[in-house]
Amino acid sequence: MGNYQTQCRRTVLKSSAAALSGFSLIGTGLAANGGDHEEELNTDFPPGKDEEVIKFAKNFHELDEDRCEAIWEELNRGQQIAYSNVVTPREVYYEEVDKEETNQLTTLSVGYDHDSTFHFKVYGAGDIKVIDLYHEIKWSVEDESIVDVEGNGWSDNLTHLWSDEGNSESRFEESPWTHDSDDKVGSVTSIRSRKFTFAGAPWGGLTYYPETNVWAVYNGGSGVGACDDDGIGDIKTDDRPVICSSV
Structure with a gap:
């Protein structure tokens, strides 16, 4: 799908050069026309705090x-450096998306027996949401074997100066139903890696390649398996970490 929304997206083109060079216009105040959030915004915040x-x-x-x-x-x-530090990915949490919400998010072809979508929430410092990343898998089953599978991924709600550059890798890995039934596909794992770039870091560009790993089995079950988030931090649920070793 590749659809996403970026907060303040146009600034990437218009202000990243100034950020990289260190050029700035130091202001003492702003007209409060952005509602409560702008009224609370302190543009003179100390970078060290x-x-x-x-x-x-x-x-x-x-x-x-x-x-x-x-x-x-x-x-x-x-x-600018201080801001860049707090929006650098540090932790990732996930949850399965409700089926009704999934139907609103996806445009994958219909006709599959099962479908699951997982929402990976990428955070910087202080619970700042940096990226919403989605990974979907749909599959059909015949005679207790997975016979068709399709995967998809997209992002949403990127913070200031982050951009989604699309997939860097997408592949499937199949496993037999049992050791004695190599002709039947019992499970399929969808592995996807996506490229994100941050244009505003004054010390230079930052690239982030989160990898998500979602599995599906012939009986309709699904979940998040081994994962790799580029060493930023463990991918976690709200109550326990997920093992992030290689597949």
Whole structure:
């Protein structure tokens, strides 16, 4: 599918050069036309205080595209570096998407016996959501064997200066139903890696390749298996970590 929304997306083209060079327009204040979030936005936040940087980032992400652009250009180099640090991926959590929500999100062809979609939530510092990443698998079964499978992935709600560059890898791995039934496919694993780039880091570009691994079995079961999030941190559910060893 490849559909996604990026908060303040146009700023990547208009302000990334200034960010990389350290050029900035240091402001002392902004007109409060962005609602409560802009009224609470402190453009003079000290870069060395994480809690102030995180507070700025959370309010900043709620503003519209034009206001984000204007505010970004007011930040000095130290503030831009501090912001870049807190929106660098650190942890990933996942949950299975409700079937009704799945039907609204996906455009994959119909006609499969089963389908599952998992939502991977990528966080920076201080519970700042950086990327929403989705991985879907649909499969059909005949005579207790998986006979057709299709996978898909997309992202949504990228924070300021992050962009989705599309798939870097997508493949399937099949396993037999039993050791004595090599002619029957008992499970299929969909492995997908997606490329994301961050254009605003003053020290240079940042590239992130999260890999997600979703499995499906002939009886309709599915789940998240081994995974690799590029060493940023463990992929986790809300209550326990998932093993992130290689497949």
